[in-house]
Amino acid sequence: MSDRVIETRGLRKQFGRKLAVADLSLSVGRGEVFGFLGPNGAGKTTSLKMLLGLVQPTAGRATVLGAPLGNRSIRAKLGFLPEHFRFHDWLTGRELLRFHGELLEIPRTILNERIDRLLARVDLLDAAPRKLREYSKGMLQRIGLAQALLNDPEVVFLDEPTSGLDPLGRLLVRDIIRDLKARGTAVFLNSHLLGEVEATCDRVVFVKQGRAIRDLALATGGEDFEAELRFTPMSPELLEGLSRLAGPPAVHDGAVRLRVKNEESIPEIARWLVEQGAHLYRLDSRRPSLESTFLEVMGQDQRPG
Amino acid sequence: MNGILTIARLTLYEARQRRILLAMLLGGTTFVILFGIGFYYIHRDVSHNDRVSFLEQKALINFFIMAGLYAINFMSIMTAVLMSIDTLSGEISSGVMQTLAAKPIHRSSIVIGKWLAHALVLAGYLMLLSGGILVVARVLSGITPPNVPTGIFFIYLGGIVVLTLSVAGGTRLSTIANGVVAFGLFGLAFVGGWIEQIGAMTGNTVTRQIGTIVSLFMPSDSMWRLAAWYMQPSISRDLQMTPFSSASVPSGMMVIWTFGYVAVTLVLGLWLFRRRGL
Numbered sequence: 001m002s003d004r005v006i007e008t009r010g011l012r013k014q015f016g017r018k019l020a021v022a023d024l025s026l027s028v029g030r031g032e033v034f035g036f037l038g039p040n041g042a043g044k045t046t047s048l049k050m051l052l053g054l055v056q057p058t059a060g061r062a063t064v065l066g067a068p069l070g071n072r073s074i075r076a077k078l079g080f081l082p083e084h085f086r087f088h089d090w091l092t093g094r095e096l097l098r099f100h101g102e103l104l105e106i107p108r109t110i111l112n113e114r115i116d117r118l119l120a121r122v123d124l125l126d127a128a129p130r131k132l133r134e135y136s137k138g139m140l141q142r143i144g145l146a147q148a149l150l151n152d153p154e155v156v157f158l159d160e161p162t163s164g165l166d167p168l169g170r171l172l173v174r175d176i177i178r179d180l181k182a183r184g185t186a187v188f189l190n191s192h193l194l195g196e197v198e199a200t201c202d203r204v205v206f207v208k209q210g211r212a213i214r215d216l217a218l219a220t221g222g223e224d225f226e227a228e229l230r231f232t233p234m235s236p237e238l239l240e241g242l243s244r245l246a247g248p249p250a251v252h253d254g255a256v257r258l259r260v261k262n263e264e265s266i267p268e269i270a271r272w273l274v275e276q277g278a279h280l281y282r283l284d285s286r287r288p289s290l291e292s293t294f295l296e297v298m299g300q301d302q303r304p305g
Numbered sequence: 306m307n308g309i310l311t312i313a314r315l316t317l318y319e320a321r322q323r324r325i326l327l328a329m330l331l332g333g334t335t336f337v338i339l340f341g342i343g344f345y346y347i348h349r350d351v352s353h354n355d356r357v358s359f360l361e362q363k364a365l366i367n368f369f370i371m372a373g374l375y376a377i378n379f380m381s382i383m384t385a386v387l388m389s390i391d392t393l394s395g396e397i398s399s400g401v402m403q404t405l406a407a408k409p410i411h412r413s414s415i416v417i418g419k420w421l422a423h424a425l426v427l428a429g430y431l432m433l434l435s436g437g438i439l440v441v442a443r444v445l446s447g448i449t450p451p452n453v454p455t456g457i458f459f460i461y462l463g464g465i466v467v468l469t470l471s472v473a474g475g476t477r478l479s480t481i482a483n484g485v486v487a488f489g490l491f492g493l494a495f496v497g498g499w500i501e502q503i504g505a506m507t508g509n510t511v512t513r514q515i516g517t518i519v520s521l522f523m524p525s526d527s528m529w530r531l532a533a534w535y536m537q538p539s540i541s542r543d544l545q546m547t548p549f550s551s552a553s554v555p556s557g558m559m560v561i562w563t564f565g566y567v568a569v570t571l572v573l574g575l576w577l578f579r580r581r582g583l
Contacts, residue, residue, distance in 0.1 A: 015582075049403070049582070049583070052407045053406075053407070054403055054406055054407060054582065054583045055582035055583065056580070056582065072409050072410075073409060074409075075407060075408060076408075076409035078407065080403075080404065080407040082400055082403045082404060084400065085400075085404070086399050086400045086401055087401055087404060088315075088319065088401065090319065090322035090323060091322075099311070099315055100404070100408065102307075102311045103308065103405070103408040103409070103410055104408060104409065105307060105409070144404075
């Protein structure tokens with residue numbers, strides 16, 4: 001059994017003259033929580049729809065759970081929550097889950113037990129007999145999430161799962177993703193909420209104009225550290241010396257920012273500065289936030305989508 | 306097969322929840338009651354009128370039954386289009402279809418399941434309406450048109466033609482565009498039918514051929530003409546005494562063509578739906 005649940009090579013989708021996904025190559029491991037990050041219009045949803053067999057790729061190759069895209073028996077092992085989940089509003093929450101369970105061909109006794117468990121998990125047990133038209137946006141999103149988990153899937157695709165959710169709803173989704181990871185379920189998370197992704201994902205891929213442009217492991221801590229220092233005098237000699245010890249320094253608001261390769265470089269920098277006779281007032285080190293990496297990766301030319 | 310039945314069941318449940326079945330039941334019952342009241346008075350007046358011969362009495366009553374069946378044919382076609390017009394396009398545009406199609410179900414099962422459920426509802430509606438007026442006519446006058454099962458079947462087949470077009474169109478067209486196409490074709494067939502009739506009466510082969518070609522494009526009207534031909538007493542149809550008599554009766558080949566038309570349209574719809582992005 002391969003340890004890759006999703007594998008794509010040069011996946012491309014063109015709608016008429018519009019290129020939605022240019023050349024997508026990525027892979028997702030079994031049990032991995034994978035964040036697919038990019039601005040609006042970067043081709044995230046189209047990529048996800050191709051993986052689910054909802055949209056046919058124009059070119060490229062891909063497998064999900066080892067089978068070609070759209071394979072029907074493989075779809076029984078996938079879960080999917082579309083962005084802004086909508087379903088027939090004349091169904092009750094419980095009826096919706098029962099109907100999807102029937103489509104998944106889950107035996108009735110198992111289905112009833114699972115429906116109760118999932119309704120409790122997404123905190124909708126009391127709303128289950130109510131029709132979807134009476135549900136709030138957040139409740140719809142939560143019942144949609146329950147729908148995506150009915151078959152105990154091996155891979156769950158979540159397209160902006162927290163859109164329309166309040167902070168409590170977001171925490172719930174985060175918790176559910178952690179549960180899924182603990183059970184060995186791979187999660188493919190489409191999102192542009194960076195805090196969300198940072199809190200849940202093992203690995204992220206940044207996508208821009210339908211291309212994966214950076215692959216970043218979050219669980220193992222990423223690559224660089226960011227250090228911020230305040231010292232006097234901020235002479236050109238000292239700055240020159242710092243650039244030899246770490247990356248090129250950036251001076252901003254009376255502070256110097258540096259990229260360092262590992263945490264061990266931090267005391268070295270402090271020692272060197274003191275030895276040079278500088279007065280060191282502050283030295284912070286942290287991993288760069290996903291937001292700063294995002295902005296760096298996407299470039300300055302990016303406009304709000 | 307399971308997928309087809311699950312989708313069909315959901316579609317039937319939808320018809321119930323959205324009060325489509327209730328509207329059909331109430332509308333249909335009102336129609337039958339109105340027909341019954343009209344029929345009672347017409348039957349009473351003609352049967353107590355010495356100036357109307359027995360033959361004329363029968364012809365008049367038969368004419369009224371045919372008028373009722375004509376209205377039923379129209380209602381069944383309207384209903385077939387209206388109830389199915391947004392069943393696919395509506396779910397595609399609202400995003401409901403994404404969740405459905407991501408499940409382990411053939412895309413064709415979604416289309417066939419919906420088609421089947423609507424065909425069933427249409428059959429029920431037609432049974433209610435035609436059964437209603439035929440029972441009323443039988444009870445009040447003792448008259449039942451000949452070949453009722455065959456005739457009603459052809460009315461149903463005409464409805465199935467437009468239903469299939471509307472379901473197949475919904476795989477690609479927006480709801481409104483689909484409605485325009487379905488009703489447009491129905492109108493075309495209606496006019497084509499009359500062109501053929503008049504051509505047959507005046508002996509003009511060109512107009513007759515135009516009508517036949519239109520029927521090939523859209524066979525719904527020829528199914529009505531076939532139904533009307535079967536359900537009229539031979540004397541009315543031979544003498545062409547009523548507007549429902551046919552000067553040009555569609556042949557058995559036309560029936561085979563219509564079955565083929567339904568099958569090909571449905572398969573085309575399945576093919577289009579399988580290929581489209583959702």
